[in-house]
Amino acid sequence: MPTVVATIIPLAGRLDDVEAVLRDLAPQVHQEDGCEKYALHRGRDRIVVIERWRDGAALGAHGQGPAIKTMGQRLAGLVSAAPDVQILEPVEAGDPARGRI
């Protein structure tokens, strides 16, 4: 059950544009097989997506799928680097209601 934290840092002044791209594509990603969470967040200078996938195969298919391809095309010119993608595994601890996303 991989969890992903993907960080996208826009070029100066393009945070709203990057957020709009991610908002547009979220419904399509939510319909992908094995997508359990794909939750957008905004920081001062970045968009961070917190994701949870059923398994590594579902995450792999997402990475090769049409939504990511469109995203890459639409983010060109709005960012200076590829997203930072951290692939993580949950660690069980404490209260399950609070200890899992």
Next chain:
Amino acid sequence: MPTVVATIIPLAGRLDDVEAVLRDLAPQVHQEDGCEKYALHRGRDRIVVIERWRDGAALGAHGQGPAIKTMGQRLAGLVSAAPDVQILEPVEAGDPARGRI
């Protein structure tokens, strides 16, 4: 409803030790007022905590509270830098069941 992504990068060979500290303290954090999520994750070289707090006041109290103080004491010698703490706000998009943590 602030969301936090806190990244802790251990010194070489100390990932298991850092994970143990966070696991020990998670139940205490889960009982703090306003803690909605405090979910531990492990990557190849890091521990990442994904957190959600009721409001900024609850997050502020957590940052000044006894669990964080103990954590700082126990992590001394296991890490070379303070955690990277990103404070974010959720962006609503798509299916609410998948679009929020």
